[in-house]
Amino acid sequence: MAWGNNIPNDYKFAELMSDVKAVYSNQYSFIVLHNNLVKNKYWLTGIGRSDCGALIPDEIHLALVNDKPSAVYATYNAYSVLTESGKIYSWGNANFGGVIPPQVKDFLNRRKMEYICATSQAFCAYNADGDIITWGDSNYGGSIDSQTLDDIADDGGVYTVVASNGAFCAITQGRKKAVAWGNRSYGGLISGDALSVAARGKIVLCRASNTSFTIISKAGDIGCWGAINKAPLTETALTDDSVTDSRTGSSDVILNKSVVLGIKNYMKSLEWVDDEEPINASGKSRLKSHVKKATPPVSMTSVKTATGSELDLYSNDGAFFLIARDEGYNTEFVTAWGNTAGGGVLNGDISETLSAAKVLQVVSTNGAFGCLVDAGKTKGIVVVWGRSLQQSDAGSLPTDPEIKSLLNRDVVALYSLKMLPGSIYQPPRYVDPAIAAVLKDGTYVVWGGRIKGGAQHLIG
Structure with a gap:
């Protein structure tokens, strides 16, 4: 069932909203993925505003009949579907990625894509071979500048991509460096000390909030940029207990000494045996390799350890929370940063x-x-x-x-x-x-x- 604005009273729910496998939504519509073809024609059905994705074009329905959808992704006013054969189709508001430009379509048609992620107004598709392409509003990540593309290509292509509300951050295949593009207010430009963390690479954790990104390397270096940039990110930069966001003038604590050094010291406790795995005092491997080529989607929000322990990075609109737990869920380390009123400090x-x-x-x-x-x-x-x-x-x-x-x-x-x-x-x-x-x-x-x-x- 569905109810609210833009939901017609005479909608044929029993016919068009049954045998449901998954439901997706944007601001103004819903898309249902079915387990079997509806009327032998439709894998997908929609409800809501037709100009925001509820009306799926006939040519997309036809293309999907013999190429089953695997998942649907949404911007605020458009959708993209990824099929089992790696093809991608988009519909909805063109300003939100609902129309794939000809040059992008040509790129997609010549490759098997495996994953899509989205900002509020743009899509990004990539695969295990490191190929990457974007479309939608260029101000929200819908286009990648040539220098960023070169940086990705020169390091083996893309490993995984993370999206904030208006920007993308990609981790590269080779050295696991971080690159970003899109709206600067949402983290589209890596700045401050985060630049050196991103360039050194070996990133094992990456997560976005609404307007910013956080990356953490194997060495325990942390980089944070976007709406909460200009934080002290290295030991040499730690001169004050707190910093002020120079863009907003906020006096909220973003990253203080205890956060930066706490993460650093915890990661240091996992001695590195080589470029891929740390060991503990007993000599046993503690951290499963998170730097090998893998099939997307690759989660950069969690690092699983060989002993069953796990480091997990969470976020809300303006704050981040990091917790490390052993296999019994006992806490080994915990900290938070970002907007203090929004959960960025643990009292x-x-x-x-x-x-x-x-x-x-x-x-x-x-x-x-x-x-x-x-x-x-x-x-x-x-x-x-x-x-x-x-x-x-x-x-x-x-x-x-x-x-x-x-x-x-x-x-x-x-x-x-x-x-x-x-x-x-x-x-x-x-x-x-x-x-x-x-x-x-x-x-x-x-x-x-x-x-x-x-x-x-x-x-x-």
């Missing part, structure tokens, strides 16, 4: 709780983070930080004592409701994000923006 209580607990799950809203943890014999505790209920987010627990007590134990899963950021840079507006907790008894607790009373306990 003492939060840091202590996470450091001493088993962290089972991490979710984020636009301006907050939430963790599901086990602490000693108490299972299923919810820990949150960032923008509070008073700020229309879920970074504080409900104030109602009865509802709050339900989050102190026996929670089995967390889900987040994250609202779509605007496609043109402006100060963040946190409108209606929320977190839902599933309790052991099958009921739910939801809290955050536009939740009646700030929080509710839902039964049945």
Whole structure:
């Protein structure tokens, strides 16, 4: 079922929205991928605004009949579909990547592509051979300048690509260097000390927020740029406990000494045996190689270790959260940076709780983070930080004592409701994000923006 603006009352849901394999959406429409052909003609059906992707062109339907879609990707007002044979078709608003230019189409037709990622207004396709191509709004990553293409090609092609709301960051196949393009306000230009981290390469973690990127190398060097650039990124640059974002004038702590040195020291504890794997004190390999050529999509948000440990990098609209856990989910290291009000700082209580607990799950809203943890014999505790209920987010627990007590134990899963950021840079507006907790008894607790009373306990 679907409801809301642009959903017609007479839509044939039983006929066109059944046998569903996956559902995709942009700002104004939905696309359904079916397990079997609908009416022997359609792998995909749409609902919503026709000019924003709900109306799939007949020629695309025809091309897909004998070349089954594997996945659909969305910008704000357009879609692209990747088929099992590696072909790509786009539709929707041309300014948002809904029309593939002839030269791009020719490039795609001569190659088998394997992965697509998207900013708010542009698409990027690439494959395991290192080929890469973009289309859509050039101001939001829809075109790559020749120098950036040369930098990628000279290092073996692209390994993987990460997207913010308005820019792309590619990690190269060879030395695992980072390059970026797109809207500068969204991280399209690597700046400050992040330039040297990106150029040295050996990047093992890369993640985007709404307007910025973070990269971390095997040596533990961290680079951060975009809307939260100009942070101290090397030990020689660490002269103050905090820095000011020169573009916005914000006094928020972006990266302080404890964050930079903490990451550096933790990564140093994994002694490198060669260019690919670190070892621990016993001589056993600790980190599986994350630098070999691999078939996309390659996740740069997580590094799995040979012992079962894992480093995971999370983000929301303006902050980042890094956690390392052993195979039993026990925390080995934890830190955060970025917008302080939006979860970029762990206060003492939060840091202590996470450091001493088993962290089972991490979710984020636009301006907050939430963790599901086990602490000693108490299972299923919810820990949150960032923008509070008073700020229309879920970074504080409900104030109602009865509802709050339900989050102190026996929670089995967390889900987040994250609202779509605007496609043109402006100060963040946190409108209606929320977190839902599933309790052991099958009921739910939801809290955050536009939740009646700030929080509710839902039964049945």
